[in-house]
Amino acid sequence: MWWRDRPFELDPSIRRAWLRVEGLSAGYGPIPVLRDVRFEVKPGLTVILGPNGAGKTTLLRALNGLIPRRGLVLLDGEELEEKTHEIVRAGVTLVPEGRQLFPQMTVRENLELGGWLFAKPVRERRIAEVMANFPKLRERSSQLAGTMSGGEQQMVALARAMMGAPRLLMLDEPSLGLAPRMVDELLAMARRIADAGTTVLMVEQNVKKALAVADRGYVLERGALVASGPAKLLARSTVVREAYLGAESADTTTSSNAANDRRGASLRSS
Ligand SMILES: Nc1ncnc2c1ncn2[C@@H]1O[C@H](COP(=O)(O)OP(=O)(O)O)[C@@H](O)[C@H]1O
Ligand SMILES: [Mg+2]
Numbered sequence: 001m002w003w004r005d006r007p008f009e010l011d012p013s014i015r016r017a018w019l020r021v022e023g024l025s026a027g028y029g030p031i032p033v034l035r036d037v038r039f040e041v042k043p044g045l046t047v048i049l050g051p052n053g054a055g056k057t058t059l060l061r062a063l064n065g066l067i068p069r070r071g072l073v074l075l076d077g078e079e080l081e082e083k084t085h086e087i088v089r090a091g092v093t094l095v096p097e098g099r100q101l102f103p104q105m106t107v108r109e110n111l112e113l114g115g116w117l118f119a120k121p122v123r124e125r126r127i128a129e130v131m132a133n134f135p136k137l138r139e140r141s142s143q144l145a146g147t148m149s150g151g152e153q154q155m156v157a158l159a160r161a162m163m164g165a166p167r168l169l170m171l172d173e174p175s176l177g178l179a180p181r182m183v184d185e186l187l188a189m190a191r192r193i194a195d196a197g198t199t200v201l202m203v204e205q206n207v208k209k210a211l212a213v214a215d216r217g218y219v220l221e222r223g224a225l226v227a228s229g230p231a232k233l234l235a236r237s238t239v240v241r242e243a244y245l246g247a248e249s250a251d252t253t254t255s256s257n258a259a260n261d262r263r264g265a266s267l268r269s270s
Contacts, residue, residue: 016043017075017091017167017199019063024071026062033058034223037071041168041201045194047210047231048203049244050220056203057097059220060170063087063201064094075168089117091167095174099157103146107137107156110145114163126163134159151182158189162198169193171202175209187213207244211235219244 019041027033033055050056062069065084073080081087101110111130115123131138137159140148145156154174161169171190175183183206191213194200204210211217211231219227219239227239234240 016197018042020074022072024069026058026067026069037225039218039225043199044215045200047214047217048220049207054220055223056220057172060094060172093161093164093166094170095157095161097172099153101145101153101156106142107145108141110156110160111163114160117164130159130162151178154186168199173203173205175206
């Protein structure tokens with residue numbers, strides 16, 4: 001097992017982060033990608049689904065200050081800073097697509113870099129705490145990150161992000177390219193982090209599994225949100241079943257389920 005049975009511990013005095021986004025637009029130079037996106041990330045686990053090229057990574061990059069954005073981004077009612085290091089200080093951390101570890105550095109050194117905000121004694125304490133939550137990494141602390149399997153590297157990336165004790169953790173396709181068992185472990189880890197009090201916003205292509213662990217979800221298509229709702233209702237909604245779960249998952253839905261879909265999942269056309 002990758003984790004202990006006890007969940008991540010977070011300082012109970014820390015208020016659970018709540019992100020509100022209104023009229024968000026972002027893109028690359030003259031090319032617009034996101035158009036007037038409005039959504040909320042409440043405490044818990046929120047997933048963003050959508051096809052390749054929809055703008056999911058762009059959305060996380062805009063929130064993390066890696067590309068310019070327009071619109072309103074409020075973290076607990078206060079406007080989020082625009083520069084990445086200020087955003088990190090505000091408690092928002094992104095685990096980017098492809099993990100981006102330092103392959104020639106050890107697991108421990110990668111974790112130390114995740115604690116750059118802290119003075120050395122605090123950093124040492126954080127390392128001990130994170131190692132306790134990722135016991136497998138403690139065993140591997142002197143292994144070079146580049147020699148680990150994809151799933152192990154994703155674990156290091158997650159642990160490195162937790163070094164900063166984020167209040168809002170953003171994960172960009174954490175399960176990409178992993179074996180099914182590792183996908184389950186990674187998603188279970190994201191769930192535990194959310195349960196322990198860190199608000200999680202996760203982009204995933206693994207629609208069925210992501211909706212099974214998430215509280216809420218959004219569907220992004222061509223730079224606009226086209227559906228949203230509680231994860232259980234989204235999983236049953238026509239838009240998700242037809243476009244993302246394929247025919248084999250489109251099990252017989254009763255008419256009362258269909259009515260629930262219409263009530264619970266607000267579907268907007270783009
Ligand atoms: N660095 C970039 N420069 C220009 N266009 C980009 C860049 N990165 C992504 N794009 C474009 O932005 C759109 C959204 O990409 P992305 O956010 O990566 O989608 P997703 O993560 O949903 O697959 C795509 O059309 C993509 O080609
Ligand atoms: Mg992406």
